[in-house]
Amino acid sequence: MPLPPRVPLVLVSGLAPAPNDELAALLHGGPGTAVVHHDLREISSGVVRRRLRLGARDELTVLELAHGCVNCTLREDLLPLLRRLARMPEVDRIVVRLDEAMEPEPVSWAIGNVLVDDRPVVDDVELEAVFTVLDCATWLADATGDELLAERGLQGSPEDERTVAQVALAQVESADVLVLAGAATDAWGAAKAAAVLDRVAPGVPRVELGHTDVAGLFAAIPADARRGEVTDMHGALLRGGPPLQADCGIELYTFTAQRPFHPERLHDAIDVLLDGVVRTRGRAWVASQPDVAFWIESAGGGLGIGHAGPWLASPSGPDWAEVSPERRTLASLRWDPVYGDRAQELVVITDQASPDEIEAALKGALLTDAELAEGEDAWRAYPDPFGEWHEDPCEDFAETDEIERHANAANRKDETQ
Known part of the structure; x- marks a missing residue:
């Protein structure tokens, strides 16, 4: 018996509550559109307030969760609710207005992978679009600052140590359409924010909130939209063709090398x-x-390093048939007869930093010819300040057995299980 058609699902993300609410209200215009919003502002006390709107129905429910965090909100309430809504005949679209602390990618991963009644919710819903709202007056400062979510009262759990910049950039990178609210404080700020967006979300359409309708929003979704696609940490890093020339002091720099980093020199x-x-x-x-790829991710003043899984050439690596065609192609292009697909590849978007200084620092952390000749047995004996996770700043790595894993995309996804 064929499954019924899946119900379209839209995610709305952004750091500014009022514009998020405005976009959610606009999308709620249709009688068959259900809008869900989980307010996490009291999550440190184990309380989440869920608002559900469907037609004339407007319900506020206070949820008391055993473990107050974004992930238990997903597992215990949002995912089961999506399934229930998708099975209601009067619902023809679901809009999830994410809390400001939530990033779209872990949510879309959970929809496709976390089981509810032995099946993922993606069997019932189809992610139609991710709309990310930007407050033009504040977004650039948010995306380049050092402020923690906790300092702004926006953390997703009592242990949430992410920065505002990490969330701001992750929300933009997941977007199918960027919805601009308000205006920048000056022309230079507007031009600089546009230069950053051109590089972190190249090719993603931008529309102005208040100057578009629902039809215009959906018409802006490009044919190659991600629609919740989860980042392949072994895939291409320059998706979308960002500009390579500098603009307003914003520049894109790519570091590549085919020899390993010395762990202590990289840490320094x-x-x-x-x-x-x-x-x-x-x-x-x-x-x-040497058998595992590290994933490095920084945003503003926040830095995270975690494992991205084994290289294809490692003894525990996946079979070529098990990985994406894109990963196979990239590995083939750089394949080394000794080291296989192991390589350095970092994309850095700079503001005031000098790409030449970054290159010099990273090159200085690579193994020397003499160290390279020593081979893997000697490398494995090097003192290693990283372990499986590193988060900046660190005083003494040896004092910490397990680092909180909020900054890395792979680990955020793992935590939702």
Whole structure:
């Protein structure tokens, strides 16, 4: 018996509550559109307030969760609710207005992978679009600052140590359409914000809130929209063809190398990815852990390093048939007869930092010819300050057995299980 058609699902994300509410209200215009919003502002007390609107129905429910966090909100309420709504005959579209602390990618991953009654919710809903709202007056400062979510009262759990910049950029990178609200404080700020967006979300359409209707929003979705696609940490890092020339002081720099980093020298050098850097994303090959790729991600003053899974060439690596065609192609292009697909590839979007200084610092962290000749047995014995996770700043890595894993996309997805 064929399954019934899946109900279209829209995610609305953004850091500014009022514009988020305005967009959610606009999307609620149709009689068959259900709008869900989980307010996490009291989540540290284990309380989440859920608002559900459907037609004339407007319900506010106070949820008391055993473990107050974004992930238990997803598992215990949002995912089961999506399934119930999708099975209601009067519902023809669902809009999830995400809390300001929530990023779209972990939510879309949970929809496709977390089981509810032995089946993922993606069997009932189809992610139609991710709309990310930007407050033009504040977004650039948010995306380049050092402020923690907790300092702004926006954390997604009592242990949430993400920065506002990490969330601001993750929300934009997941977007199918960027919805601009308000105006920048000056022309220079507007031009600089546009230069950042051109590089972190190249090709993503931008529409103005208040100057578009629902039809215009959906018409703006490009044919190749991600629609909740989860980042392949072994895929291409320059998706969408960002401009390579500098604009308003914003520049895109790519670091590549086919020899590993010395773990201690990389640890000493990695602060170069913070000062004057808007965003870093990419893979690293660390000599002391040669079988696993590291994922490095920075935003504003926040930095995270985690494991991205084994290289294809590692003994525990996946079979070529098990990975995406894109990963196979990229690995083939750089395949080394000795080291396989192991390589360094980092994309850095700079503001005031010098790409030349970044390159010099990272090159200085690579193994020397003499160290390279020592081979993997010697590399594995190097003192390793990383372990499986690193978050900046760190006083003494040896004092910490397990680091909170809020900054890395892969680990955020893992935590929703």
